[in-house]
Amino acid sequence: AFSQVEVDGYKVGGYFRICNATLEDSDIDLAAELISALGQAIGFALDKAILFGTGTKMPQGVLTALKAVSNTPNIVSHAASVKDLALWQAIVTDSGLAASKYSRGEKTWVMNEKTYTYLVTNALAVNAAGAIVSGVNGSMPVIGGAIEVLNFIPDNIIIGGYFDLYLLAERAGIRISTSEHAFWVEDQTGFKGTARYDGKVLDAGAFVAIGVNGGTPATASVAFAADTANDGE
Numbered sequence: 001a002f003s004q005v006e007v008d009g010y011k012v013g014g015y016f017r018i019c020n021a022t023l024e025d026s027d028i029d030l031a032a033e034l035i036s037a038l039g040q041a042i043g044f045a046l047d048k049a050i051l052f053g054t055g056t057k058m059p060q061g062v063l064t065a066l067k068a069v070s071n072t073p074n075i076v077s078h079a080a081s082v083k084d085l086a087l088w089q090a091i092v093t094d095s096g097l098a099a100s101k102y103s104r105g106e107k108t109w110v111m112n113e114k115t116y117t118y119l120v121t122n123a124l125a126v127n128a129a130g131a132i133v134s135g136v137n138g139s140m141p142v143i144g145g146a147i148e149v150l151n152f153i154p155d156n157i158i159i160g161g162y163f164d165l166y167l168l169a170e171r172a173g174i175r176i177s178t179s180e181h182a183f184w185v186e187d188q189t190g191f192k193g194t195a196r197y198d199g200k201v202l203d204a205g206a207f208v209a210i211g212v213n214g215g216t217p218a219t220a221s222v223a224f225a226a227d228t229a230n231d232g233e
Contacts, residue, residue: 009171156215
């Protein structure tokens with residue numbers, strides 16, 4: 001099957017303004033560090049949008065797309081009492097909700113550090129040598145697929161699926177520039193980073209959101225930094 005998807009190119013970016021005396025006196029290459037930080041911040045904002053973006057003047061997030069499907073079975077939650085083997089049995093069952101009809105890739109799972117540690121704890125076992133080990137080591141046991149740790153995700157929320165079925169449109173990659181003129185009176189240098197992206201979920205059925213330890217993906221959300229397009233500032 002073929003379908004047509006329309007995307008835009010929304011701008012994401014940020015800036016620093018640094019006193020020139022600080023730049024001159026820094027023991028490290030502060031300018032290089034600031035430029036690196038801007039690139040990382042834009043990537044961080046893009047990751048957040050891919051998962052939680054509203055779809056209004058920004059990419060549509062995976063969890064946003066799942067919530068838009070009426071009575072979807074792909075958002076599930078498990079009580080704190082579901083632990084150890086029972087928890088993993090539930091996660092394996094839930095993973096099957098993410099269908100691979102249009103994908104030939106492997107599932108990817110994203111969560112924060114606390115949730116990852118919770119999964120590790122519930123997969124602890126003692127091996128033949130008497131050592132305590134865990135089946136979670138950067139990938140999902142039994143199910144398969146890499147685990148990515150992103151700490152803006154709320155506690156006890158796991159989002160997974162076939163991310164090759166997320167369409168990311170890059171209108172313009174990350175661009176970094178500096179100016180000694182914008183803040184000339186204050187004797188400061190400005191460092192600016194921008195990029196343009198849009199994104200849409202091509203098939204919401206290829207993803208699943210799982211709540212563990214009482215987590216509720218149906219009500220999970222994250223805050224985005226204020227911007228002129230959405231906040232009118």
